[in-house]
Amino acid sequence: xxxxxxxxxxxxxxxxxxxxxxxxxxxxxxxxxxxxxxxxxxxxxxxxxxxxxxxxxxxxxxxxxxxxxxxxxxxxxxxxxxxxxxxxxxxxxxxxxxxxxxxxxxxxxxxxxxxxxxxxxxxxxxxxxxxxxxxxxxxxxxxxxxxxxxxxxxxxxxxxxxxxxxxxxxxxxxxxxxxxxxxxxxxxxxxxxxxxxxxxxxxxxxxxxxxxxxxxxxxxxxxxxxxxxxxxxxxxxxxxxxxxxxxxxxxxxxxxxxxxxxxxxxxxxxxxxxxxxxxxxxxxxxxxxxxxxxxxxxxxxxxxxxxxxxxxxxxxxxxxxxxxxxxxxxxxxxxxxxxxxxxxxxxxxxxxxxxxxxxxxxxxxxxxxxxxxxxxxxxxxxxxxxxxxxxxxxxxxxxxxxxxxxxxxxxxxxxxxxxxxxxxxxxxxxxxxxxxxxxxxxxxx
Amino acid sequence: xxxxxxxxxxxxxxxxxxxxxxxxxxxxxxxxxxxxxxxxxxxxxxxxxxxxxxxxxxxxxxxxxxxxxxxxxxxxxxxxxxxxxxxxxxxxxxxxxxxxxxxxxxxxxxxxxxxxxxxxxxxxxxxxxxxxxxxxxxxxxxxxxxxxxxxxxxxxxxxxxxxxxxxxxxxxxxxxxxxxxxxxxxxxxxxxxxxxxxxxxxxxxxxxxxxxxxxxxxxxxxxxxxxxxxxxxxxxxxxxxxxxxxxxxxxxxxxxxxxxxxxxxxxxxxxxxxxxxxxxxxxxx
Numbered sequence: 044x045x046x047x048x049x050x051x052x053x054x055x056x057x058x059x060x061x062x063x064x065x066x067x068x069x070x071x072x073x074x075x076x077x078x079x080x081x082x083x084x085x086x087x088x089x090x091x092x093x094x095x096x097x098x099x100x101x102x103x104x105x106x107x108x109x110x111x112x113x114x115x116x117x118x119x120x121x122x123x124x125x126x127x128x129x130x131x132x133x134x135x136x137x138x139x140x141x142x143x144x145x146x147x148x149x150x151x152x153x154x155x156x157x158x159x160x161x162x163x164x165x166x167x168x169x170x171x172x173x174x175x176x177x178x179x180x181x182x183x184x185x186x187x188x189x190x191x192x193x194x195x196x197x198x199x200x201x202x203x204x205x206x207x208x209x210x211x212x213x214x215x216x217x218x219x220x221x222x223x224x225x226x227x228x229x230x231x232x233x234x235x236x237x238x239x240x241x242x243x244x245x246x247x248x249x250x251x252x253x254x255x256x257x258x259x260x261x262x263x264x265x266x267x268x269x270x271x272x273x274x275x276x277x278x279x280x281x282x283x284x285x286x287x288x289x290x291x292x293x294x295x296x297x298x299x300x301x302x303x304x305x306x307x308x309x310x311x312x313x314x315x316x317x318x319x320x321x322x323x324x325x326x327x328x329x330x331x332x333x334x335x336x337x338x339x340x341x342x343x344x345x346x347x348x349x350x351x352x353x354x355x356x357x358x359x360x361x362x363x364x365x366x367x368x369x370x371x372x373x374x375x376x377x378x379x380x381x382x383x384x385x386x387x388x389x390x391x392x393x394x395x396x397x398x399x400x401x402x403x404x405x406x407x408x409x410x411x412x413x414x415x416x417x418x419x420x421x422x423x424x425x426x427x428x429x430x431x432x433x434x435x436x437x438x439x440x441x442x443x444x445x446x447x448x449x450x451x452x453x454x455x456x457x458x459x460x461x462x463x464x465x466x467x468x469x470x471x472x473x474x475x476x477x478x479x480x481x482x483x484x485x486x487x488x
Numbered sequence: 489x490x491x492x493x494x495x496x497x498x499x500x501x502x503x504x505x506x507x508x509x510x511x512x513x514x515x516x517x518x519x520x521x522x523x524x525x526x527x528x529x530x531x532x533x534x535x536x537x538x539x540x541x542x543x544x545x546x547x548x549x550x551x552x553x554x555x556x557x558x559x560x561x562x563x564x565x566x567x568x569x570x571x572x573x574x575x576x577x578x579x580x581x582x583x584x585x586x587x588x589x590x591x592x593x594x595x596x597x598x599x600x601x602x603x604x605x606x607x608x609x610x611x612x613x614x615x616x617x618x619x620x621x622x623x624x625x626x627x628x629x630x631x632x633x634x635x636x637x638x639x640x641x642x643x644x645x646x647x648x649x650x651x652x653x654x655x656x657x658x659x660x661x662x663x664x665x666x667x668x669x670x671x672x673x674x675x676x677x678x679x680x681x682x683x684x685x686x687x688x689x690x691x692x693x694x695x696x697x698x699x700x701x702x703x704x705x706x707x708x709x710x711x712x713x714x715x716x717x718x719x720x721x722x723x724x725x726x727x728x729x730x731x732x733x734x735x736x737x738x739x740x741x742x743x744x745x746x747x748x749x750x751x752x753x754x755x756x757x758x759x760x761x762x763x764x765x766x767x768x769x770x771x772x773x
Contacts, residue, residue: 120738127527144741148526237719239739292612294633295721356528448739452547452720459722463633479546486541 074109075365078132081352082112087325089392097373104372108365117141126150126355133358134366139174139349140447142183146175151182152354157363158184161371166409170440175351183353184367186374187402190345190440191247192431193217193337194315196229196305200335203227203311210337210430214252214279217312217340221289224311231289233304233313234280234462237297241458242451243443244314246346248276250441253343256454257444257484264445264484268454269477277461277469285465294462302326314339316348317396317431324393331393331423338434347440349404374402377409384420395421396428403435445487453479514754520747538748548749550724551732555708558639558728562707565640566647566654567700573651574658575684588659592652599649603716606645607632610717632718635725642713642726654699661695662688697768704764705757729753 083090098110116136122145125131137145145151158164158181164172167185175183197207203223211217221231235244245268246256254272257264284290302319304310306327320334339345352370354363372379387394395417405413418425444450457476460467521538523531542548577587594602609616610631618628631641665687673683689696711730714720720727720735729749737746 119741123527123741123743148741149528150526237721241721292633293615294612295718297719446740448735452735452739455719456721456724460635463630463722464635482544482546485544 074107075361076109076111077134077362077365077369078111078113079134079366079369080113080115080117080132081134081136082114084114089390093386101369101372105365105368108368110369122150131355133355133362134352134369135355137183137351137353139185139347139351140443142175142351142353143177143443143445143447145353146177146182150356152356152358152363153180154182154184154354154363154367155180157367160364161367161375163371163375163377163409166377166406167375167404168406170347170442171349171351171404174347174349174442175353183351184370184375185349185351185404186370187351188347188349188404189316189318190347190435190438191244191251191314191316191339192345192434193312193340194305194319195312195335195337196308196310197333197335197427199224199227199229199308199311202229207335208426210335211312211340212337212342214340218279218283218287218289221283221311222287225287225289229309229311230291230304231287231311232283233290233296233301233310234458235297235301236455236458236462237295239448239451239455240297241456242454243346243447245276245454245458246443246451247314247339248280249273250344250346251339251341252276253341255344255441255444256450257480264487266477266480266484268480269473273473274469277457277472280458280461281465281467281469284462290462295459317428320396320428321393331396332427334427336428336431338431338438342434342438345435345438345440347442375404377405377412380413381416384416388420388422391422393423395423395425403432444484446483449483450480453483517747517750520743521751522744522748524742524744534744538742538745539752541745542748542752545732547724547727547732551727551729554639554725554727555710555729558643558710559704559707561640561643562646562703562710563700565643566651566707567703569647570651570654571658571696574655574662575688577655577659578662588656591655594649595652597649599712600716602645602649603713606648607717610641633722635721635723638718638722638725642710642717645713645717646707646710654703657695657699658692661692665691701761701764704760708753708757 082094085091094112098112102108102110113132117138119141122131142151161184164184168188171185171188172181174185175181193210195207195210200207200210200220203220203226205220205223211220217232224231235241249255249268249272252272252275254270254276255267258267280290284294298319301310301313302323305313305319306323306329315336317336320331320336323329323334324331352366352374354366358366384394386392403410453476457472460472461469520531522533522535524534524538525531573591577584577591580587597605610633612618612628612630612633615631617631621628629637632638669687669691670683673687678686709730710728711734714726714728714731715734718726720731730753733746733749733753736742736749
């Protein structure tokens with residue numbers, strides 16, 4: 044109890060004296076003092092410089108707002124402790140995984156009355172706005188969007204005699220390519236199965252074959268993977284892992300392990316969002332031209348991912364207005380797009396990946412304008428990622444299931460079983476997981 | 489009187505530290521078990537709802553089963569090995585200090601480093617164990633990657649990492665045994681095993697029982713190794729009570745249910761300690 048209580052409450056009790064956030068800093072000298080996070084660390088010199096320059100420019104244009112930037116993003120592990128200790132920033136970054144739970148726990152401010160004044164709000168894709176909307180009330184703004192695709196190593200494709208300009212489009216093609224990659228001496232395909240990431244990717248697989256994890260049944264959610272689609276996904280994983288031996292021997296992998304494999308040139312393919320390309324290139328000092336990104340195999344659906352900003356539930360109306368102004372100006376500003384791209388290009392930064400500063404969140408004319416500017420300023424072979432961009436446009440993206448992390452924890456063990464036990468009984472695995480997931484979904488109010 | 493003031497002064501510092509960092513969190517944990525909190529609005533009293541949620545979670549039973557299994561394995565392996573090692577070290581005539589240092593060395597490694605090191609040892613591909621086995625032409629194992637061997641693999645790590653301290657305590661106890669007892673046993677014609685059974689174990693009984701209690705309490709709170717090495721997998725085979733508690737608190741941000749689980753663990757360990765003390769006192773009487 045002592046140890047567990049300490050684990051549990053260490054964060055909750057760690058209430059610093061120099062707290063930031065809405066309950067400690069407020070309007071000073073007629074200025075709204077606004078704590079924001081999302082400031083890149085000093086190790087990312089370029090991104091940090093751009094961020095700090097933007098802060099300065101925003102403050103110049105809005106002399107009544109004083110921004111106090113903080114490094115880092117929203118971390119679910121420390122979020123509640125920061126909120127309890129008054130250290131949560133006024134404006135905080137979230138992944139699309141987070142809003143549903145934060146809204147359910149009333150840990151984000153209601154922005155419904157304020158978003159109507161946010162310029163270009165109507166031009167944002169509706170499905171992305173839905174991530175932050177519950178019962179017609181708006182709790183945040185999406186600032187980046189990506190769907191899961193197939194990331195592959197172009198040099199390893201060439202080594203295996205595969206055409207890097209024609210990446211696999213179906214799961215059968217993925218399997219065939221993985222076999223050739225294995226014969227060429229690298230792991231053909233890698234899949235996560237740890238830290239809830241196996242369940243997360245299983246969800247992406249299910250959507251890619253036209254299935255899903257949960258469906259609405261009246262007022263309640265019920266599990267929806269113990270069916271032929273679920274069987275198909277597990278069968279394909281088993282075939283690659285055990286029949287072809289193209290997934291390597293080491294399992295229980297998570298994202299960092301797989302990025303390491305890809306960065307070290309030991310891997311052919313894995314499911315990933317485009318931000319993985321930048322992460323691998325930066326970490327391993329690689330080259331963008333060595334990677335390709337294709338649409339999710341199967342293309343019957345894909346899992347939506349992305350980023351956004353929410354506001355501290357303790358924020359005053361003045362802070363909410365100032366916070367929305369900052370988020371719109373910095374992240375949702377088509378009028379600054381060309382200027383941003385020019386800055387990136389002039390300073391030798393990569394332009395062309397479907398990630399910030401070219402966030403794929405717009406519809407209509409704004410989107411067309413963005414695509415034209417991207418082509419104009421691109422500094423990398425955008426054709427390597429075109430298959431992904433086209434696929435993302437055509438493939439219907441959908442959200443994670445309710446109670447996503449708990450559901451993923453259960454599904455992790457399904458993926459683990461298939462990848463670590465050649466004789467795993469898929470029917471039993473899916474049935475057991477269905478019972479467990481239904482128990483979790485029954486708690487959704 | 490002045491001496492008393494000084495004594496209470498020193499004592500109060502410790503009391504304050506205990507009150508703030510130990511007793512208050514325990515009381516707060518008990519209160520949290522019956523609340524749902526979001527740290528924004530006032531906590532909601534929810535009665536036994538957090539406990540009901542736990543009992544409805546299929547992983548609850550799995551976590552307890554795994555924790556008990558781990559504890560039994562840790563007792564079988566982790567309890568006997570340090571004792572035998574201590575007996576062997578006690579018999580050494582040469583290089584005593586060197587071997588004692590060698591046995592104690594792993595204790596000095598931070599648990600996270602130990603876990604990461606062994607994760608590499610266990611890697612079914614290029615890992616140390618399988619490379620050696622392959623080199624010897626022997627069949628390789630899946631180690632952490634198989635639900636059949638994952639738990640025992642964790643027990644080996646923890647035994648390796650922690651046996652140094654237990655070995656030294658046993659060694660200290662062994663050295664307090666009067667040499668005459670062994671001489672008398674020799675005269676009676678007792679062999680090595682008989683000497684261990686009739687002299688060594690009875691003479692070190694108190695230390696053995698104390699370490700047993702401490703080890704059960706520690707092993708039932710196993711967290712770092714499964715968290716780093718397996719994440720609870722494969723197939724939930726290494727989800728322990730503390731790992732489940734951590735998930736509730738920091739993955740799901742459900743501090744109420746996490747506290748409820750913590751309270752149950754506290755109760756189980758409390759009952760165990762009570763029974764243990766009662767049994768050992770009866771045995772002593």
